[in-house]
Amino acid sequence: MSVEDLHAELVELLGARGASIDLRAREKASVDGAKMSPIITELLPLGLADIVAFPTNAVEIAAVVAAAVRHGVGITPRGKGTGNYGQGIPLQDGLVLDLSKARSIIEVGDGYITAEAGAPMVALEQAARETGQELWMYPSTAQSSIGGFLAGGSGGTGSIVHGANHQGFVAALDVVHASPEARLVHVEGDDAQPYVHNYGTAGIIAQATVRLDPVHDWVGFYASFDTFYDVLAVLREMRALTPTPRLISADLPEIADALPNDSAIPKGRASLRAILDTASLDAARAMVEAGSGRVEEVREGPQACVRISTLSYNHPIEWLQKTSPGTYFHLEVGGEALIDRIDEVHAVFRGGMLHIEAQHVGPIGMLAGIYESPEQVYAGIEALGKLGVGVHSPHQWNVDFEIERTVELARENDPLGLLNPGKLNLDYAGPRKGAIR
Ligand SMILES: Cc1cc2nc3c(=O)[nH]c(=O)nc-3n(C[C@H](O)[C@H](O)[C@H](O)COP(=O)(O)OP(=O)(O)OC[C@H]3O[C@@H](n4cnc5c(N)ncnc54)[C@H](O)[C@@H]3O)c2cc1C
Known part of the structure; x- marks a missing residue:
């Protein structure tokens, strides 16, 4: 060479x-x-x-x-x-x-x-x-x-x-x-x-x-809930909206609190953010209200939607890591077990917290936990598998x-x-x- x-x-x-x-x-x-x-x-x-x-x-x-x-x-x-x-x-x-x-x-x-x-x-x-x-x-x-x-x-x-x-x-x-x-x-x-x-x-x-x-005529939709359980139930229902939403993301209050300050993401509450077709707005509002949540804001225009995109997938975990440097790692996870067995999923790691996204095949998410060692992470991957959770490890480059x-x-x-x-x-x-x- x-x-x-x-x-x-x-x-x-x-x-x-x-x-x-x-x-x-x-x-x-x-x-x-x-x-x-x-x-x-x-x-x-x-x-x-x-x-x-x-x-x-x-x-x-x-x-x-x-x-x-x-x-x-x-x-x-x-x-x-x-x-x-x-x-x-x-x-x-x-x-x-x-x-x-x-x-x-x-x-x-x-x-x-x-x-x-x-x-x-x-x-x-x-x-x-x-x-x-x-x-x-x-x-x-x-x-x-x-x-x-x-x-x-x-x-x-x-x-x-x-x-x-x-x-x-x-x-x-x-x-x-x-x-x-x-x-x-x-x-x-x-x-x-x-x-x-x-x-x-x-x-x-x-x-x-x-x-x-x-x-589509998309809007940025923000809702909040007392608990993560409430938000999970609504996320599951909202996947079936017509036309299908472009994005639905949800967070526990602890992760939502780490996101940049925004009046539509109130502190101490579980947060749901979605990009919805205006034609489905009334149905989405009804789902949130029936699910004990409250609609915080609906924002119009392409920029409002891109803004919601930039708070999805790995980004909430990145914000969590920024607010607590050196504390959290994460795994990419998927499957209905994320909703059905959420307490067990959270219990796999100390400080376990799920950021969740709706997808056509079922939910996917980023599971954060307090980092101890590589062995702890690998053991957790095994434990999640036993719960029926699919895992992709972001800790290798192969x-x-x-x-x-x-x-x-x-x-x-x-x-x-x-x-x-x-x-x-x-x-x-x-x-x-x-x-x-
Ligand atoms: C906070 C955060 C959030 C993220 N959110 C998402 C997400 O929502 N969805 C998602 O899929 N990913 C996500 N990612 C991963 C990554 O940001 C995306 O996949 C992104 O699109 C990669 O694009 P890039 O231009 O930065 O590629 P790079 O990071 O530069 O490259 C990615 C890989 O592709 C190779 N590569 C780059 N360009 C080419 C090319 N032209 N031809 C062949 N190989 C190439 C590189 O060698 C590397 O292996 C996220 C990452 C972070 C840190």
Whole structure:
């Protein structure tokens, strides 16, 4: 491997500002949201980029990958770096391929949008809205990139209807394999799905076409309840509203109190936040009132809805961690047992607290607990399995979705193992039992 030669070639290709060996740039490109995991935090730093490259379009992405392959340098792709398991950390150093400057929206058509990998999800949503459409889904990290969301994320606002991002959201991709010749490979439909949710280990997404729905007249809906039990019963009922809500999130008073101050999230009360079609507003109000809750506020406009999205999925746990630094870890959990057996679920960990989201397959959530040791976390995963709760551990960076399929594809597309090295491990047999993805 020749980092110096690769740097010289990348400067020639992208200009002096297109490739950096500056220590600060390399350090910045070598971290992601892994600090949410106390287990991974203990292992940091896990790698340091030798070079960071900033291609500005899909063609340049292919050219940078080809150059790295010719020099035998490992390539870790990076969008906004918000992934929270260390999937974006260059475990074997090498090149970090920062895609955040390749961010053009290429086309918005009837039912689809095409954008370069680094385009932020909010920019895609905005472009879609200008044509009377909206994304099937976007994550609570709404500023994150489409490439990073497809390669590292799983779902978010819109998943109640459309499920995870590997379930038909992707219509087509232009991907780059680890080949010495710069080439964009166009894959569509079923052929595109094996590139989703495996951290770029089978190919780097340079451009993506994802699906759109006609836009709804959404409102941001806030309600509060005396207890979490009340809120769980209403969350379960609200999933059946017509039209289906775009998001329903709920928190215990202790987690709601950690969220940014907001008059619609009163202190000391369990909180429910939802993105609802105006046509279902009366029914939703009736459900809240029948469930001993009170509607705090209904807010109009796209910004009000994005605001609710940014308080969903991992975000409430992140706020909890901010208010009590060094105290809490979390697991991603799923299944009806989260509601049916909530007391037992909470009892698995000291200080156990569930943040819950409605999804089409049943609820999913983030279970926080007071951190003691890795063994405590692994024992808890077993205990949750016995309760019928599916678990995904955010405390490891291995590809743990469709591993065999990815290994097979990577053998073909990346024979030298240069794509996000260290993340694809055929022997990995982590906590997959009852997995939620
Ligand atoms: C507080 C918090 C809340 C979150 N909420 C959600 C949520 O609601 N839903 C959800 O699904 N996730 C969520 N995440 C995880 C993460 O933020 C999202 O998945 C996000 O969309 C990742 O995008 P990114 O641009 O930051 O990707 P990065 O973090 O930069 O990359 C993610 C992974 O994909 C790889 N990658 C990046 N770009 C490409 C590319 N173009 N081609 C191939 N591989 C690539 C990286 O190497 C890495 O392995 C959350 C994380 C945090 C910390």
